[in-house]
Amino acid sequence: MKFFSALFAMMVFLSCQKESANDRKNFLTQNTISKEEKPVLDFNKTKGKAIEALQFCKDNKLSTDFCILIDMSLHSGVKRFVIWNFKEQKITGQYLVGHGCGTNSWSSDESKNDPSFSNADGSHLSSLGKYKLSGRGYSDWGIHVKYLMHGMENSNSNALKRFIVFHSWNLMSDQEVFPNGSPEGWGCPTVSNNAMRIIDPIIQQSQKPVLMWIYK
Structure with a gap:
C-alpha cells in the first residue's frame, strides 16, 4: 500500500x-x-499617400503646406491620425481618432478592429475619401470648435448633408488605448480636446483650405 x-x-x-x-x-x-x-502606423504607406495628396492639393487649390491623413485600416486604439508636412516630408503630429459606430452602441468600441463605412444619410458610419476642411464654427462637443467637411469624392459626397464635421470629444484619449478602441460616434472623425487645441491653430493659420484624407 x-x-x-x-x-x-x-x-x-x-x-x-x-x-x-x-x-x-x-x-x-x-x-x-x-x-x-x-x-x-506604416510610414512608407503614409508617405505614399502624402505624395498623392500633394498633387491633389495642387490640382484643387488646397494647402500645399500640410494635410491630414487618417489610416482607418489601423486599430482605433492606436494613433492613426497624422499631420503631414509637405515641405519637410514628415509627420509633425499624430493622434487618436474615432470613427462612426453604425448599428453598434454609441460611444462603444465594438468596431475598433474593422469599421464599416458608408456615404448614406442616417448610417452613423464614417465615409472614406478626400475632404476639404473649411468653415470653422461652433461645436456642441469638446472644446466647441468644428470644421465643415466638404466631401470631394463619390464616397463622401453627402458629408455636409449628414452633418459630418471634424471636432473634439471629451471621451477621446490623448494616449493610445490599445487593446481597447476609441469611442465611436455617428460618423465624425473625433480627436481629444488637447489634440484639437494643437490642430485648430495650425488649420487657422493656413492660407488655403486643408485636405483631410480618410482611407484604409
Missing part, C-alpha cells in the same frame, strides 16, 4: 509540474502575441 501511495503521489506531483510548465508557456505565448499584434 505504501508503494502505491508513493507512486500515486509522485504521479500527482509530476502532473502538477507539467500543468505549471504549460501555464507558464501559455502565459508567455499570450503576452508575446499581444505585444506583436499591436499595430503601428
Whole structure:
C-alpha cells in the first residue's frame, strides 16, 4: 500500500509540474502575441499617400503646406491620425481618432478592429475619401470648435448633408488605448480636446483650405 501511495503521489506531483510548465508557456505565448499584434502606423504607406495628396492639393487649390491623413485600416486604439508636412516630408503630429459606430452602441468600441463605412444619410458610419476642411464654427462637443467637411469624392459626397464635421470629444484619449478602441460616434472623425487645441491653430493659420484624407 505504501508503494502505491508513493507512486500515486509522485504521479500527482509530476502532473502538477507539467500543468505549471504549460501555464507558464501559455502565459508567455499570450503576452508575446499581444505585444506583436499591436499595430503601428506604416510610414512608407503614409508617405505614399502624402505624395498623392500633394498633387491633389495642387490640382484643387488646397494647402500645399500640410494635410491630414487618417489610416482607418489601423486599430482605433492606436494613433492613426497624422499631420503631414509637405515641405519637410514628415509627420509633425499624430493622434487618436474615432470613427462612426453604425448599428453598434454609441460611444462603444465594438468596431475598433474593422469599421464599416458608408456615404448614406442616417448610417452613423464614417465615409472614406478626400475632404476639404473649411468653415470653422461652433461645436456642441469638446472644446466647441468644428470644421465643415466638404466631401470631394463619390464616397463622401453627402458629408455636409449628414452633418459630418471634424471636432473634439471629451471621451477621446490623448494616449493610445490599445487593446481597447476609441469611442465611436455617428460618423465624425473625433480627436481629444488637447489634440484639437494643437490642430485648430495650425488649420487657422493656413492660407488655403486643408485636405483631410480618410482611407484604409
